[in-house]
Every structure is written in structure tokens, then in C-alpha cells.
Amino acid sequence: MKHGDWGLDVVTEVSGGVGYITLNRPKALNALSLGMVRSLTTILLAWKDDSSIHAVAIRGSNKEGPFGGFCAGGDIRFFHAAALAGDPALEDFFTEEYALNHLIHTYPKPYLAFMDGIVMGGGMGISQGASHRFVTLRTKMAMPETNIGLFPDVGGGYFLSRCPGSTGEWLALTGEVIGADAAIAVRLADYVLDAGRLQEAWDALAGVDWESAGSLDAWIATFSIAARADSMVARDQIDAYFSLADVQSIVGALEADRSEWAQHTAATLRKRSPLMLHVVLEQVRRARTMSLAEDLRMERDMVRHCFVTRHLDRAGARSETVEGIRALAVDKDHQPQWNPARIEDVTTAMVAPFFDSPWPTNAHPLRTLF
Missing domain, CATH: 3.90.226.10 (2-enoyl-CoA Hydratase; Chain A, domain 1)
Known part of the structure; x- marks a missing residue:
């Protein structure tokens, strides 16, 4: 050897x-x-x-x-x-x-x-x-990225969207940690x-x-x-709630369900970046019909927007991702100042530009992937 x-x-x-x-x-x-x-x-x-x-x-x-x-x-x-x-x-x-x-x-x-x-x-x-x-x-x-104001990248859109039922949306939005048995199940x-x-x-x-x-x-x-x-705990609830049309509907349905699992899950989502929850749900659902290369190109576009969110006039310390990392890993105060602060305040106009490529097709940094 x-x-x-x-x-x-x-x-x-x-x-x-x-x-x-x-x-x-x-x-x-x-x-x-x-x-x-x-x-x-x-x-x-x-x-x-x-x-x-x-x-x-x-x-x-x-x-x-x-x-x-x-x-x-x-x-x-x-x-x-x-x-x-x-x-x-x-x-x-x-x-x-x-x-x-x-x-x-x-x-x-x-x-x-x-x-x-x-x-x-x-x-x-x-x-x-x-x-x-x-x-x-x-x-x-x-895939805990919503905890730091990011999204499940590295092909996360591709592999999470191919999990059974709506388990991919659940994992992507909550960042829930699973063990061996659940990993096999999904x-x-x-x-x-x-x-x-x-x-x-x-x-x-x-x-x-x-x-x-x-x-x-x-x-x-x-x-x-x-x-x-x-x-898989609460598999039926996962499929029922995380298949709903948008983040507000998912959280609203969870909060209306008085079960311990639903209340815990709703509370978890309330701690995540409201903006990125909306972006992530869109990511996973778009990725379901994409090839791996297409998904990675989309995620490369998205990650640029995470650090330089021009359409919201935010970059550097004001970006959702930099603030999330600061709160979790740098200052460790676990008090991120998300913007917007509430799930209900995120608009389509804030989310849609994350999926616009900053590069023309022939200049995309991952253009050679097939």
C-alpha cells in the first residue's frame, strides 16, 4: 500500500x-x-x-x-x-x-x-x-443551509427533489438532521x-x-x-404539508396542526431565513425537471445572488447569507437579523431574480457541464 x-x-x-x-x-x-x-x-x-x-x-x-x-x-x-x-x-x-x-x-x-x-x-x-x-x-x-441564509446547493436541488413524496422539500426547508434509517428511507x-x-x-x-x-x-x-x-416519523404529514403551494401555506397548515411534530416543525421554519425559505421551495420544485448539469448551473446563479443580491441592493455584511453565517458561526449569538423578518413579508419580486443568471449562456462558469 x-x-x-x-x-x-x-x-x-x-x-x-x-x-x-x-x-x-x-x-x-x-x-x-x-x-x-x-x-x-x-x-x-x-x-x-x-x-x-x-x-x-x-x-x-x-x-x-x-x-x-x-x-x-x-x-x-x-x-x-x-x-x-x-x-x-x-x-x-x-x-x-x-x-x-x-x-x-x-x-x-x-x-x-x-x-x-x-x-x-x-x-x-x-x-x-x-x-x-x-x-x-x-x-x-x-442540508441545513436555510439556517445560515443559504440554500441546499452542491446539487441539493437535484438530489432532494428526487426524494420520495415531499420529503425533499421538508429536508430542504427545515434543515432537519436525519440518521441512517431515515437516510435509506428517503x-x-x-x-x-x-x-x-x-x-x-x-x-x-x-x-x-x-x-x-x-x-x-x-x-x-x-x-x-x-x-x-x-x-420515517410523520411521513404522511410531511407529504401533506410540504406539497402545499407556497411557504405561507406550509407554515400555516403546520401551525394549525396541534401535534407535537407539526408545532416543532413550524417553530423550526420560523427560525430560518424567510427569504431563503421561499427561494429554496422554488429551487427544489424547479430542479425536479432538470438534469444535474442544469441544476448545478441554476445553483451557481443562485449562490452569486446570495452574496451579491443586487435586486435587493444588498451585498457583503447586508447579504442574508453573510448575516446568517455571522450569527451561527462567527459571533455565535444565534440571533440572525433576517430581512424580511417574517415569512409573510417575502414577495415574488424578491424571490424571482435569484433564478436569473448573471451570465450569458456562453460565458456561464459551468457551461461545459452536461
Whole structure:
């Protein structure tokens, strides 16, 4: 086995025809930096054309060692600082991250994502396109972007809109954290692995005969455990409420339902950015009829508007996203000053321009994706 440099944020090893990737920034919960995005892209492109590499496996390390934490998302502190400084690296980050997401979804070789521990935001972007998505009973999965005045990007419109019923809208709007069983139920994971045998499973991949589908199936059978089928709490309510026409209708129906689940869900939505709730509902519903490349181009347009919302004359510290990150991760006062402050005060004129591209088609930064 060729061992990589464990001083790096992205460590690679090669054994038995498997290219192994370990995200190694545990103090930041493996949050993706621009350097990590570039490293992953370079590695995957090289292995894509290397006939000696038959499959790719990716995991995240935690402070105690390998596994235990996959990836908590993009580096939102960097987003905050770059937005305030007008740093063009912010634009590069999203363009290159979304191109990486597309590369993973379209990768021609088996790509196995070990989604142990926290899997959120950008961590979903580098795992949802995997051919094999493994979770454990320690998995904490979410797309929590409305909590910071953003939207579920990294292809979130594409993969959330393809969850059964209205579960995608529920996950996108609330940012609810789900475990392994619910992840299987909403089709955001394929198998549950035994968390106590992850290292053994990881090492055993080097013994898989990649020319034989049966060999990988046998590996999965050896290390997987059953998911509980009845894992989705309030599934009927989710489908009933989150299929309604607009955010006001969803919240109104939840608030009228006196059940504990409905009241909790309504209270959660009331804490999120009212503007971005409306944008996100539109995003998920548009994405349902889009290809992945179309969705990523739309999300690239949207993220530009999040940091530079020209139609609302807002940018920098006044942008919804910068304010949300400030409240959650910088000042940590958890008191974001959303604008508008109420769901009922958001207008169509505020939402629609998020879906207008700042670029002509032939100059779009993701124009080459298909």
C-alpha cells in the first residue's frame, strides 16, 4: 500500500486497485476548503484515466482517527471572510466545488462514500453522486443551509427533489438532521454499515474483484446491517404539508396542526431565513425537471445572488447569507437579523431574480457541464 502524507487535508492511498481518499481536517469537521476541492478534483481526474484504479473509496477522519466524521460542509468561515473582503476566491470556490460534484455524479468507476458521522452540506455534495452510499448508526445527515441564509446547493436541488413524496422539500426547508434509517428511507443512502467494522470493511475493499459484480455484493453482505423500515416519523404529514403551494401555506397548515411534530416543525421554519425559505421551495420544485448539469448551473446563479443580491441592493455584511453565517458561526449569538423578518413579508419580486443568471449562456462558469 502506498501511504499518503497525513499532514495534508486530503490523504490518498492505493491498494488492490482501489484509490482510497481520507478527508483529514478533523478540527474543522473536514469542512471543505478551496484547496481540498482542488485536491479532490485533481485526484479523481487522475484516477479516472488510470487503468490500474478500479474503484474509489472516500471517508472522513475525526480527532480520534479515521472514520467518525465525514464532512460538515463547505468552510463557511471562509465564505464570511471572503464575502466581506470581496475576495474573488469565493467565486472560484463555488464554481470548482459544483464542477467536482458533477464529476462525482458522472464518475465512470465505482465510487464508495463512507458517510459515517456528520454528513452535511458540501459533505453531501461529495457523497450523493457516489455509486455506493454507506451510512452508519452514527450518521447525522442534513442540508441545513436555510439556517445560515443559504440554500441546499452542491446539487441539493437535484438530489432532494428526487426524494420520495415531499420529503425533499421538508429536508430542504427545515434543515432537519436525519440518521441512517431515515437516510435509506428517503433514498439518500443505499446501505447501512456496521460502525464497529468500518476499518475492516475499508481494508477489505482491496480484496474485491472489481471485474465481478458478485464480489462487491459479497463485500456489502459481509459488512452491512439491516435498516429499520419504519424509520420515517410523520411521513404522511410531511407529504401533506410540504406539497402545499407556497411557504405561507406550509407554515400555516403546520401551525394549525396541534401535534407535537407539526408545532416543532413550524417553530423550526420560523427560525430560518424567510427569504431563503421561499427561494429554496422554488429551487427544489424547479430542479425536479432538470438534469444535474442544469441544476448545478441554476445553483451557481443562485449562490452569486446570495452574496451579491443586487435586486435587493444588498451585498457583503447586508447579504442574508453573510448575516446568517455571522450569527451561527462567527459571533455565535444565534440571533440572525433576517430581512424580511417574517415569512409573510417575502414577495415574488424578491424571490424571482435569484433564478436569473448573471451570465450569458456562453460565458456561464459551468457551461461545459452536461
